Amino acid sequence: MEASSIAITILWSILFVYAMLGSLDFGAGFWGMVYGKNSQTNASIIANRFLSPAWEVTNVFMVILVVSVITFFPFATTLLASILLVPVALGLFLLTVRTTFMVFEHHADRFRNVLLVTSGVTGLLLPALLVSILPITLGGFVDFENEYPRLEYNELLAHPTLYMHVAFGLTTELFISAIFLMDYAKEADNWAAYHTFRKHAIWLGPVSVIIAVLTIGTFPTEAQWIVENIEANWIWFGLSIIAFLIGYGALFIKRENEQRGISRLAVVAIIVQYGLAIYAYGSAHLPYLVFPDLTVEESFTNANFSLILVVYAIGFGILIPGFILFWKLFLKDRRYLKQD
Amino acid sequence: MDVVVMARALFGSSLGFHIIYATIGVGLPVMIIIAEILYLIKKDSDYALMARRWTKGFAIILAVSIASGTIVGVMISLLFPSFMEIVGQVIALPFQMEIFAFLIEAVFMSIYLYAADRLPPKLRLVSIFAVALGAIASAILITDVHAWMNTPSGFRITPDGSITDVDTWAAFFNPSFITSALHVVFSAFMTVAFIIGSIAALRLLKKNISKEERNYHKKALTIALYFGLITSLATAINGHETAQKLHEYNPRKLAAAEGLFETTRYAPLSIGGYASLEDQRVKYAIEIPYALSFLAADRFDTEVKGLNEWPEELWPPLYVHILFNIMVGVGSVLIVIAMFALFWKLVLKKEYPPWLLALLVTGGPLGMIGIEAGWCFSCIGRQPWTITDVLRTGEAATHSNSVGFLFVLFITLYVTLIFATAFILKFYFKRNPVSLDLAKGES
Ligand code: HDD
Ligand code: HEM
Ligand code: HEM
Numbered sequence: 001m002e003a004s005s006i007a008i009t010i011l012w013s014i015l016f017v018y019a020m021l022g023s024l025d026f027g028a029g030f031w032g033m034v035y036g037k038n039s040q041t042n043a044s045i046i047a048n049r050f051l052s053p054a055w056e057v058t059n060v061f062m063v064i065l066v067v068s069v070i071t072f073f074p075f076a077t078t079l080l081a082s083i084l085l086v087p088v089a090l091g092l093f094l095l096t097v098r099t100t101f102m103v104f105e106h107h108a109d110r111f112r113n114v115l116l117v118t119s120g121v122t123g124l125l126l127p128a129l130l131v132s133i134l135p136i137t138l139g140g141f142v143d144f145e146n147e148y149p150r151l152e153y154n155e156l157l158a159h160p161t162l163y164m165h166v167a168f169g170l171t172t173e174l175f176i177s178a179i180f181l182m183d184y185a186k187e188a189d190n191w192a193a194y195h196t197f198r199k200h201a202i203w204l205g206p207v208s209v210i211i212a213v214l215t216i217g218t219f220p221t222e223a224q225w226i227v228e229n230i231e232a233n234w235i236w237f238g239l240s241i242i243a244f245l246i247g248y249g250a251l252f253i254k255r256e257n258e259q260r261g262i263s264r265l266a267v268v269a270i271i272v273q274y275g276l277a278i279y280a281y282g283s284a285h286l287p288y289l290v291f292p293d294l295t296v297e298e299s300f301t302n303a304n305f306s307l308i309l310v311v312y313a314i315g316f317g318i319l320i321p322g323f324i325l326f327w328k329l330f331l332k333d334r335r336y337l338k339q340d
Numbered sequence: 341m342d343v344v345v346m347a348r349a350l351f352g353s354s355l356g357f358h359i360i361y362a363t364i365g366v367g368l369p370v371m372i373i374i375a376e377i378l379y380l381i382k383k384d385s386d387y388a389l390m391a392r393r394w395t396k397g398f399a400i401i402l403a404v405s406i407a408s409g410t411i412v413g414v415m416i417s418l419l420f421p422s423f424m425e426i427v428g429q430v431i432a433l434p435f436q437m438e439i440f441a442f443l444i445e446a447v448f449m450s451i452y453l454y455a456a457d458r459l460p461p462k463l464r465l466v467s468i469f470a471v472a473l474g475a476i477a478s479a480i481l482i483t484d485v486h487a488w489m490n491t492p493s494g495f496r497i498t499p500d501g502s503i504t505d506v507d508t509w510a511a512f513f514n515p516s517f518i519t520s521a522l523h524v525v526f527s528a529f530m531t532v533a534f535i536i537g538s539i540a541a542l543r544l545l546k547k548n549i550s551k552e553e554r555n556y557h558k559k560a561l562t563i564a565l566y567f568g569l570i571t572s573l574a575t576a577i578n579g580h581e582t583a584q585k586l587h588e589y590n591p592r593k594l595a596a597a598e599g600l601f602e603t604t605r606y607a608p609l610s611i612g613g614y615a616s617l618e619d620q621r622v623k624y625a626i627e628i629p630y631a632l633s634f635l636a637a638d639r640f641d642t643e644v645k646g647l648n649e650w651p652e653e654l655w656p657p658l659y660v661h662i663l664f665n666i667m668v669g670v671g672s673v674l675i676v677i678a679m680f681a682l683f684w685k686l687v688l689k690k691e692y693p694p695w696l697l698a699l700l701v702t703g704g705p706l707g708m709i710g711i712e713a714g715w716c717f718s719c720i721g722r723q724p725w726t727i728t729d730v731l732r733t734g735e736a737a738t739h740s741n742s743v744g745f746l747f748v749l750f751i752t753l754y755v756t757l758i759f760a761t762a763f764i765l766k767f768y769f770k771r772n773p774v775s776l777d778l779a780k781g782e783s
Contacts, residue, residue, distance in 0.1 A: 056446035059410060064439045066414050071436055074428025081421035085740045092414055093749060096407040100757060103403030107396070107768045148739045303429050303506050311433065315440035322447040329451060 004300035007072040010312065012282040014068055016275060018061045020176065022130070025058040026123040027177020029098070033120020035196070036113070055102060057326070059095075071308055076289055076299035083142055083151040083290070084133060091129045098122040124170060131169030135161050139291035140222035149293070161218040168215045171208035172274075178204055179247070179270050183263035191259060198251060198261050205248045209241070212277075225291065229284035236280035243273035344734050346743040347419045350750060352719065354412050356712060357754040361405035361761075363711050366479045366525065367532025368398045369472035374563060376465055386556050389777055390563075394536075395468075396772075397765060399453050404761055406446065411750070419743070423726050423736035429503045430495045431488045431511045434481040441481060445474025479528065480521040484512060487520040490718065491589045492727050515589050519582045526578055527714065530571035531707030534674060537564030538704030541697040543774075552778050561692075561700070562685070568703070569678035576671045580635065587636040590728065591645040593721045596656045597664040598632055599625075600646045607632040607644040612665060615658040620648075622661065656723045663717035670710030674703060 070077055098119055105115035135141070141156045142149055156162055182197035219227055230237070247269030250262045287295045301308075372391050379387035417424045427435070448470035451459070459467065488494075494511025496504050540561035544554065586594040594600075599615030599622035600607060609632040613625030633642040647655055677699060684690060692700075722728055726736040 056406065056450055057443070059406060060439065060443045060446055063410060063413055063442060066417060067432075067435045067439055070417055070424050070428040071432035074425045074432075077417055077424045077428065078421040081418045081424075081738060082740055085418045085738065086742050086746070088414060088418060089746050089749075092411050093753060096411060096753060096757075099407040100403050100760065103400060104760065104764045107400055107764055110767075150740075301429055301432075302503070303432065304508055307508055308432070308436065311436050315436070318440055319443050319447075322444060326447050326450065 003305045004296050006309075007300060007305070008282075008286070008296050011065075011068050011072055012279065014061065014065050015282075016278045018058070018065055019278065020271065020274065021054075021058040021061055022127065023173040023176040024180050025055055026127050027173045028054075028181060029119035029123030030174065031177065031181060031197070031200075033116045033123070036116035036120075054330070055099060057323075059099065062095075071303075072301055073289065073296070073299040074301050074303075076294055079142075079149050079290060079294050082149045083136060086151070086153075087129050087132055087136075091126060094122045094126050094129070098126070127169045127173045128166045131165050132156075132162055135159070135165050135220070137285070137288070137290045138219060138223035138226060140220040142290065142293065159218075159220060161215070161220055164211065164215040164218045168208070168211045171204055171211050175201060175204035175208045176270060176274070179263070179266050182261070183267050186263050194259070194261075194263070198263075201251060201266070205244070205251075209244060222291070225288075226284050229286075230281070233280045233284050236276055236283075240273050240276035240280065243269050243276060247273060343739060343741060343743055344737040346747055347737040348733065350743060350747045351412075351415060351419050352716070353751060353754065354408070354415055355715065355719075357758075358405070358408040358412050359711060359715060360708060360758075361401050361408060362479070363528045363531050363708070364398070364401045364535070365405045366475045366528040367530075367535075368394060368401070369468060369475055370529060371532060371536055371563070371567070372398065372468055373465075373472055374567065376468065378563070384559075386559055386778075389556070389774075390560055391468075393769075393772075393774070393777065395453065396768065399449075400761060400764055400768070402449060404757055406442075408754075408757075409442075419738050420726065420736045421738060423731060426503060426727065426731060427485065430492075430506055430508075431485055433508055433512055434484040438478050438481040441474045441477040443474075445471050445478065448474065476525055479524055483521045483524045484514075484517050486718070487516040488512075488514045489727050490520075490593075490722060491516045491585075492730050497730060516582070516585045519578060519585050522578045523575065523582050523714075526571050526575040527707075527711055530568055530575050530674065531704070531711055533564045533568035533571060534678075534707045535704030537561055537568060538701045540564060541692075541700035541703075544692065545694060545697050545701070550775060550778075553774050556774055556778065565678050565682050565685075568674065569682060572671060572675045572678060576675060579668070579671060583635060584637065587642075587644070592647070592650055592654065593656065593660075594636065595645055595647045595649075596658065596660050596721055597717065598622075598644075599658065599661040600632070600644060601648050602646040603643060603649055604646065605633060605641050605643050606630050607636075607642075609635065610661075613661075615661045617658065654724065656721045660717050660721040663713045663720065666713040667710050667717060670706050670713070674706060674710075677703060 069080070101111075101115050101118045105111050136151065136156065138161075141152050141159075143152055144150070178197045178201040182194055182201060185191070185193040185197060216227060216230060247266045250265040250269060252260060253262050253265075254260055255262065287297060289296055289299060372394050375387045375391040375394065379385070379391065448467045452464065452467040452471060488511055491514050492511075493514045494507040494509070498504060537560075540557045543549065543557045544561065549557075583594065583597075586597070596615075598607075599610055599613070601615075601620040606629070608627045608629045610622040610625035610627050613622045615621075616623045630640045632644055634640050636642050636644050681692065681696060681700060684692065684696060724732055724734070726733045
């Protein structure tokens with residue numbers, strides 16, 4: 001593989017991890033709001049317990065994503081910064097409000113309701129903003145004015161593809177988080193919450209897949225290039241659908257204790273589903289970062305690439321044990337899961 | 341206002357906001373370690389309580405610190421893209437290493453916070469050590485980028501602006517890296533020590549507190565004074581080295597810091613006053629003969645360059661002299677306060693009178709003012725350059741016309757958050773007063 005292909009693959013993998021973690025984190029916020037006032041199911045408790053320690057890890061991945069763009073593709077910064085200033089800055093604003101509220105509430109539970117609403121509403125707005133970056137890179141929304149690139153807000157806001165992308169982002173987020181929280185609830189032996197999340201996963205699954213397919217139909221005319229690439233990559237998207245069917249089917253299998261759904265299998269299959277789809281979409285996006293102005297090759301760094309790789313390797317070598325410890329403490333430890 | 345000025349104002353205020361929390365994030369884990377170790381040595385449960393209460397405060401501060409850090413991290417690329425294009429090629433290494441430092445800090449902080457009661461004491465100490473290491477490492481690494489902006493090295497730039505001959509390690513170990521990094525870490529330690537001292541002194545000023553509570557706060561104050569004195573001495577000694585680096589590598593900045601217009605041997609040091617362009621000297625200052633020459637290179641006959649060596653358009657704003665004086669002033673005053681208070685305790689062996697406690701209350705805020713003045717001096721003193729003698733601020737900045745709206749949005753956010761953090765800290769510690777915790781410990 002060429003160096004720039006390795007770099008874009010690493011970047012894309014970080015994006016994949018962030019998309020998964022972000023879906024969980026933001027989705028848990030939304031479910032926490034929906035079930036916050038309803039004391040019958042304790043789905044909200046499950047969602048919030050998951051949320052408390054997880055946001056920091058999600059946040060760090062967002063920073064890794066930005067730093068990786070700069071280190072691997074420094075020549076992309078000027079264009080990306082100019083067209084993404086407003087959506088990304090608004091995202092930062094919301095993220096800050098969300099993070100600080102979450103921790104403040106932890107120390108002053110009098111503000112529980114404000115928190116539930118904040119983390120729920122930002123749990124929808126943030127992914128909507130982030131996913132709106134995708135159509136911008138497809139072409140047709142960037143103009144040059146005295147050599148300075150500008151995002152054409154009017155065209156973007158008037159285009160149906162933006163809204164389909166947002167719908168796609170939100171249904172995906174809620175589907176992934178419902179499946180994951182279902183598994184988390186099982187781990188905590190909380191069957192009421194388990195069934196609440198299972199119910200939502202059952203309707204969200206097909207809806208998210210249908211919306212994903214329909215979204216491709218709304219791509220702007222300038223984006224014909226990627227539609228062709230997607231068609232050429234159909235095998236991978238097909239495998240992704242198969243993974244989806246396996247995961248979705250797992251929701252209906254009976255367990256020994258007469259409850260329906262093998263949640264762990266569902267989680268794994270859904271991760272595989274999105275992994276396949278995201279890599280297939282990423283390779284269809286090549287060679288462009290932003291069509292037609294910016295390619296992967298042109299933006300690639302001229303610095304010492306192997307040194308960067310060594311640093312990443314050492315860094316992740318330190319991190320993985322940290323993650324394992326984290327996982328054991330919060331996702332596996334029954335004393336944390338089942339505290340009243 | 342023009343877009344470039346707006347971008348600078350937005351970025352400067354974001355950093356000015358972040359640094360308040362980041363400084364505490366660097367210093368407080370070290371204070372917590374000291375308390376945990378004292379507990380292990382002295383077996384006095386007051387120290388365990390201190391560690392626990394400081395950790396609660398730290399958790400609140402850390403949230404804002406991470407959030408605002410994320411803002412500046414992303415904003416620097418959004419607002420100064422041409423600058424980041426060069427950074428990405430030459431000095432991306434510290435940024436990459438930094439994220440792993442953040443992750444270590446974030447993961448171990450979650451562990452220390454949410455799982456503290458499920459961890460054996462040794463593992464708890466290990467976690468808080470990891471938190472401190474992560475915070476200090478991230479401060480050192482980001483300071484590396486900042487030092488490189490002041491003394492750029494490890495690359496060449498061709499006339500058409502492309503970067504060649506990149507030497508990553510030469511950039512990483514640029515001439516001012518070590519001194520600057522030490523300066524940032526020492527000044528964060530000292531500031532947090534004096535903040536802890538301020539809080540303890542404030543509590544001791546209250547009349548109707550129990551004897552146990554009084555003892556608890558006295559112990560906290562003592563830790564603060566010892567650690568504050570050591571670290572403020574370290575800050576000043578290392579600050580002196582930092583100034584010598586300026587003399588060697590950034591003489592224009594030193595000239596602006598001291599308000600020196602004409603190149604001179606036996607240059608005097610001007611303390612206070614303001615640098616006047618018409619008079620070509622610092623007005624209303626106290627002058628110490630020969631001192632500047634001596635400070636610059638340890639000899640009275642050192643030649644110190646004056647601003648007139650450079651065309652006026654390359655001068656930083658003249659008010660950086662004031663910023664520099666505020667920083668150095670804070671350092672000197674805090675050394676004196678800490679020495680005096682320790683003298684009172686150790687030699688006179690007397691209780692602190694209210695006026696002395698009131699003086700100690702000012703320590704924390706003064707330290708924070710010193711930090712802000714120091715950073716502003718260093719960044720504004722670099723103007724009109726973003727990378728000294730390589731990239732001008734005007735070329736580095738974005739040309740997007742939405743910056744004005746974002747400026748209003750973010751300033752509102754920062755002001756709200758400063759009040760919100762103060763409110764939450766107050767709310768939390770009011771509901772969980774020391775007296776209550778001490779009573780719990782008894783039973
Ligand atoms: C004195 C030290 C210092 C200085 C000058 C800065 N920071 Fe900072 N920063 C920290 C000390 C720190 C810290 C104390 O180490 C934090 C707080 C919490 C944490 O995890 O690290 C942090 C957090 C933090 C984060 C969030 C990390 C996370 O997600 O956990 C980012 C992205 C940045 N910083 C980036 C920056 C940038 C781009 C700066 C300047 C241009 C900057 N910081 C100045
Ligand atoms: C007491 C004597 C001190 C001296 C002689 C001194 C000297 C300096 C110098 C020369 C710089 C500029 C470095 C550059 O631009 O390259 C600087 C920066 C700075 N100072 Fe100080 N300083 C002193 C005390 C303090 C104190 C007490 C604080 C904070 C409480 C502080 C905080 C800072 C900070 C945060 C910076 C910016 C970071 C950097 O560039 O290193 N300094 N100092
Ligand atoms: C955290 C404490 C800091 C404060 C309070 C601070 C303050 C400021 C201020 C006031 C400005 C505007 C200067 C002007 O345009 O007149 C500025 C600009 C800037 N600073 Fe700093 N700074 C800090 C740390 C840093 C660090 C650690 C870096 C590098 C990693 C950095 C990089 C920059 C850049 C890129 C600009 C914009 C370009 C320029 O104006 O030169 N700053 N900062």
